[in-house]
Amino acid sequence: MGPVEVLASRAMNVEQIRQRLRALGARPSHEGRLLRAWLQGRALDGGPHTESNRLPKALQMALPELEAGLLALARVRSEHPGEEGTRLLVELADGQTVESVLLPREGLCVSTQLGCAVGCVFCMTGKDGLLRQLGSAEIVAQVALARRRRRVHKVVFMGMGEPAHNLDAVVEAIELLGTEGAVPHKNLVLSTVGDLRVFERLPQMAVKPALALSLHTTKADLRAELLPRAPRIDPATLVECGEAWARASGYPIQYQWTLIEGVNDGADEIEGIVRLLAGKYAVMNMIPFNAVDGLAYRRPSADRAAEIARTLHRRGILTKLRQSAGQDVDAGCGQLRAREIKLGFVQREARRAPTVRPSGAAS
Numbered sequence: 001m002g003p004v005e006v007l008a009s010r011a012m013n014v015e016q017i018r019q020r021l022r023a024l025g026a027r028p029s030h031e032g033r034l035l036r037a038w039l040q041g042r043a044l045d046g047g048p049h050t051e052s053n054r055l056p057k058a059l060q061m062a063l064p065e066l067e068a069g070l071l072a073l074a075r076v077r078s079e080h081p082g083e084e085g086t087r088l089l090v091e092l093a094d095g096q097t098v099e100s101v102l103l104p105r106e107g108l109c110v111s112t113q114l115g116c117a118v119g120c121v122f123c124m125t126g127k128d129g130l131l132r133q134l135g136s137a138e139i140v141a142q143v144a145l146a147r148r149r150r151r152v153h154k155v156v157f158m159g160m161g162e163p164a165h166n167l168d169a170v171v172e173a174i175e176l177l178g179t180e181g182a183v184p185h186k187n188l189v190l191s192t193v194g195d196l197r198v199f200e201r202l203p204q205m206a207v208k209p210a211l212a213l214s215l216h217t218t219k220a221d222l223r224a225e226l227l228p229r230a231p232r233i234d235p236a237t238l239v240e241c242g243e244a245w246a247r248a249s250g251y252p253i254q255y256q257w258t259l260i261e262g263v264n265d266g267a268d269e270i271e272g273i274v275r276l277l278a279g280k281y282a283v284m285n286m287i288p289f290n291a292v293d294g295l296a297y298r299r300p301s302a303d304r305a306a307e308i309a310r311t312l313h314r315r316g317i318l319t320k321l322r323q324s325a326g327q328d329v330d331a332g333c334g335q336l337r338a339r340e341i342k343l344g345f346v347q348r349e350a351r352r353a354p355t356v357r358p359s360g361a362a363s
């Protein structure tokens with residue numbers, strides 16, 4: 001297998017790329033230089049060449065193929081600008097697609113899985129379950145792709161998928177981005193619905209990321225309904241685990257709350273949030289639900305959402321009211337992919353359908 005086939009195979013991870021480089025004679029300094037060039041969105045053979053960092057001949061000869069293989073890991077299939085960011089439908093080497101979002105202030109949201117097993121009732125990604133894991137190289141390739149378009153200084157692992165369900169790949173991606181990728185550790189944000197494996201793993205990591213926890217409600221039974229296949233961790237326990245990491249890492253926990261009218265926007269939830277988060281090293285991110293075809297939930301009014309955020313603020317909870325990046329282009333998490341699959345299905349069906357000819361037409 002040549003470098004292109006090796007790098008374009010499914011669920012490619014970073015270690016496989018390193019092994020390929022070493023097999024071509026790369027020393028650690030060469031490996032670091034090539035990985036840095038890739039992660040910065042630069043050509044592999046760019047940068048100053050001195051006698052001491054000259055690449056071995058076999059590696060130099062293989063660069064075009066290596067570069068083609070790395071580019072094939074993630075390509076832009078389509079681009080959807082909006083006021084709160086630009087969504088990219090990203091094509092992987094096997095033709096599958098995931099979503100990345102170019103966020104304001106040099107942020108990027110990346111996907112970690114194709115589909116998702118958690119099945120949150122308000123999310124399109126979770127509708128079809130998990131289709132496949134992304135390799136760590138496919139995760140960082142989304143950063144390299146974005147950096148070919150503009151600067152990226154912050155990476156949030158909040159796109160399609162539950163990072164805790166692909167933890168080895170996500171950890172490998174974070175450790176590469178926090179070293180050769182030059183992303184400050186506090187700007188790497190690992191997001192999870194809450195999984196004890198994450199809390200066990202975080203202290204062992206060389207690169208310490210910030211943490212976002214998807215809370216969505218303070219009631220354990222409602223949480224089991226909204227996030228049907230998330231681990232059954234009581235919200236109070238989840239907050240305690242989060243607080244321990246906030247104190248250990250020095251970064252506040254970002255609690256995520258998809259605000260749904262009549263479901264989790266009541267006075268009882270406000271009391272629950274104050275009870276759980278008062279005095280904690282935390283930020284509450286309230287994100288009004290995105291209207292999605294086929295889902296029966298509604299977005300609360302802008303006034304109601306602002307009132308909740310103001311009330312929490314008044315009661316001592318640092319709260320940010322965010323607009324999710326896709327709302328203004330009608331494309332919340334997973335919708336671009338779902339829409340494209342639907343379109344592909346319609347086109348395939350149209351091709352398959354017998355052609356109706358006007359009577360009397362020649363065959």
Ligand code: SF4
Nearest residue numbers: 116119120123126161
């Ligand atoms: S919201 Fe996140 S965890 Fe829930 S189904 Fe969607 S991708 Fe998975």
